[in-house]
Amino acid sequence: MIFFHGKTIHSAIFDMDGTMFDTERLRFKTLKQASLEIFGQALSEQTLIGSLGLSAKKAEALAKAHHGEHFPYADIRQRADELELEYVRSHGVPIKAGLLEVLERLRKSGLTLAVATSSRRAIAEEYLINANVLKYFDITVCGDEVGQGKPHPEIFQRAARALNCPPAQCFMVEDSENGLLSAIRAEGQAILIEDIKPPATEVKAGALKAYRSMHAFLADLSECVPDLGMPELAEPFPSSLNQFRVGIHGFGAIGGGYLTQVLSHWDGYTRPCEIIAATRSRLLRESVTAFGRYSVRYGATAFDQTVDNVRMIDMDDDQAVIDMYTAAEVIGMSLPEQAIAHQAKVIAQGLLQRFERRGRELTLLIVLNKIGGAAFVRRQVQAQLALLCPPGICQQVLKKTHFAETVVSRIVCKISNEALVRQLRIKSQIFRNSLEDEPAAPGKTTTPVPEYERLIGHFRPFAQSSSALSQLHLVLFNSEPDMPLYVERGSPLLERLRQVRTVADITQIQVIKNRLWNGPHAIIAWYASVLGHAWVGQGMGDARVSALAERLIHQEVAPALVAEYPHMAEVVRSFASTFLERCKTSFKDPCARVGRDPLRKLQRHERILSSIDLARKHAIQAPALAFGAALAIHHALRCPAGKDREAQRIKQLYQASGERVEAVLTYSGDYNGKPYPGLDPIADKPLIDAIAASFQRLQQGVEPPRTRAQPVPSTA
Structure with a gap:
């Protein structure tokens, strides 16, 4: 039962042609x-x-x-x-967009359902079975089974009686004038979904509600059905597939290990029929394609979640990416800032092709560790669109594209290629009982192939079988269990996604999350690495690392954030507590990955140094943050040659200056095509001196910041 615009509804009766199906x-x-x-x-x-x-x-x-x-x-x-x-x-039967979501909501709200169609039973049943919607309906009443057809009310009256429901408590969903008259004369709650020919104004006025599309009805109906709330981690994805395709542009840790989960839960009633995922990694593409699915492992709860209906594409295949932008309703974009600049042209081409072929809106979930990331992506794409089409078309394309700023509340890491190959090797032994290649035919020579290609070849013939590989799921990501994806409000579609929390102003949540997580996370990884620990969780078992983490969060970063955003104090406490708990259990989060790109993390208004500024603003002492900046340089100097390009750049700056920390902190040369925003040698001298002093202590032997709080150096 539901309450809909003042009416109590127990049942729903649907016309078929033109209403459910675009026939x-x-x-x-x-x-x-x-x-x-x-x-x-x-x-x-x-x-x-x-x-x-x-x-x-x-x-x-x-x-x-x-x-x-x-x-x-x-x-x-x-x-x-x-x-x-x-x-x-x-x-196949052309199903009206939004129908499956409507039927799922009605069924899960406890309504009984019927079909009342003018078509003959033989045709009606074939269509309902073909479209896989017969399962939703308790009864069907067909045109060859009634004495008087629409606009006479007989067919709706008969369906209501069969459902044991008074007509006044039945939705009677129609698209045509004659069908609507039939529903009105049956004294049901007539719902009009307009199709080819709108009814006359006086007839349309008799409907309880009239909509231009099934999606419009869905949006109204969604307000009346129970809120399912945030899904539980182990809750299965909806079993029913809708007609939507979604995309993942960047199948890395967040794209593959988090956004696919968000999109698979969808609205809690149905899920997309296909996830299209773009990556440059041939190993990932071929592995997922061979298995037909992959898993995300949540170590803290010993739970593996399997994601299926994934089609992998090559990110370097421009046409495949363009087609993804044409077909998908939502695309999760999880790319580094530099990659977005390189992909902007193909994104613009995809949006333009979508506009020309479909004219439908597209929502882009922008996951970028950057405040204003959505605006950044929009600028990059707009610049490329301006080269592809006239200004008027460019504005229309952008108007139909919602660039949604996001904040991720989860830490995810992708397993290494070496670990993936080990999985393939072990699973191949299980599946084939042997790793030995088939013996070559006499007289034939074989061309050597990479081991992973040979291993994947064992599984590829069985990729379409739901049973052959069902016990051989492939774990690609390790993840923490936090669920919500915070997104700035603006796209109506996002209001329906179950794992999304929309907020009016995403900037404050971005600042809180970035300050609490990104800078401290890297500092913890650098310190743990200096002390000889390979994993963040392992490092947190060292009293020196955990003491530094507690100091960073509870005495420096969190107090400064609460002072700046007193109305967000509860959010700050929640993010702070979650972050420290995660770090303690991050046994598969490598320090090398968390601590990579140290030059980016030392920019003047990013992560560590901006948190020092905020602490100074509110007279909060922050020696641990200054120690963290010194750790960034110390970590870079210890980084092996050939690893982490940014660490190698810090080494060059340090060595070329005669081993001066100041040269690294005040660097202003090229950084990804722009001047690097380093510290000012004069205005920031007290802060530079404090970081240099911490660095000298590190060079002499690992020393954490003093237990007693020290004054925060002025940067004014």
Whole structure:
């Protein structure tokens, strides 16, 4: 039962053609073709439109009134049925967008459902089965089973009686004027979903509600059904697939290990029929394609979550990426800032092709560790669009594209390629009982191939089998269990996504999360690495590392944030507590990965140094943060040659200056095509001196910041 615009609803009765299925246009086409074949003349538009919602007898009378008494309507209708069935059997039933989501909501709200269609039972059942929606309906009432067709109320009255429900407590969902009249005369709660020909104004006024599309009805209905809330970690994804495709542009830790989960939960009632994921990694593409699925491991709860319906594409295949932007309704973009600049052209081409072919809106979930990341992506894409199309078209494309700023509340890491190959090797032994290649035929030579290609070849023939590989899931990501994805409000579609929390101002949450997580996370990893620990969780078992982490969060960063955003104190406490708990259990989060790109983390207004500024603003002492900046340089100098390009750049700056820390902190040369925003040698001298002093202590032997708080050096 639901309450909908003041009405108590226990059941829903749906018309079929034109309401659930986009078959009226198909019907027009087949009737015209059949009439041309048999009568030598196509049926007129006047006859076709006039027959919408009529029973077969009334439609025949109308056709003869327009084309003469000897018009062979019965033969034409039979031939049209054959042509229509041929199409449906070859291409499937064209389901109205939003129908599956509506049916799922009604069913899970406890309503009973019926079909009331003017079509014959033989055709109706084939269509309902073909479209895989017969499972939703308790009964069907067909046109060849009633004495009087629409607009007479008999068919709706009969369906309501069969459901043991008074008509006044039934939705009666229709698309045509005759169907709507039938529902109104049956005294049901008539719902109009407009299709080819809108009803007359006076007839339309009799509907409880009228909508331009099924999606519009869905949006209204969603306000009346129970809020499912944030999903539990181990809760299965919805079993029913909808008609949406979604995309992942950047199948890395967040893209593959988090955004796919968000999109698979969708609205809690259905999930997308396909996830299209773009990556440059051939190993990832071929592994997921061979297995047909992959898993995310949540070590803290010993739970593996399997994601399926994934189609992998090569990010360097421009046309494949363009087609993803054309087909998807939502795309999660998780790319580094530099990669976005390189991908902006293909993104612009995809948006333009989408506009030309579909004209539908697209929502982009931008996951970028950068405040204003969505605006940054929009600028990059707009610049490329300006080169591809006239200004007017460019503005229309951008108007239909929602660049959604996000904040991720989860730490995810992708397993290494070496670990993935080890999995393939072990699973190959299970699946084939041997790693040995098939012996080569006599006289034939074989070309050596990488081990992973040989291993994947064992699984590829079974990729489409749901049972052959069901016990051999492939773990690609290790993840913490936190669920919400925070997104700035603006896209109506996002309001329906179950794992998304929309907020009016995302900036404050971004600042809080970035200050609490990104800088301290790197500092903890650098310190743990200096002390000889390979993993963050392992490092947190060292009292020196855990003491530094507690100092950073509880005495420096969090107090400064609460002072700056007192109304967000609870959010700060939640993020702070979650972060420290995660670090303690991050046994598969390598310090090398967390601590990479130290030059980026030392920018003047990013992460560590900006947190020092905020602490100074509120007279909060922050020696641990200054110690963290020194750790960044110390870590870079210890980084092996060939690892971490930014660490190597810090080494060069340090060595070229005669081993001066100041040269690194005040660097202002090229950084990804722009001047690097380093510290000012004069204005920031007290801070530079404090970091240099911490660095000297590190060089002499690992020493954490003093237990007692020290004054925060002035940067003014």
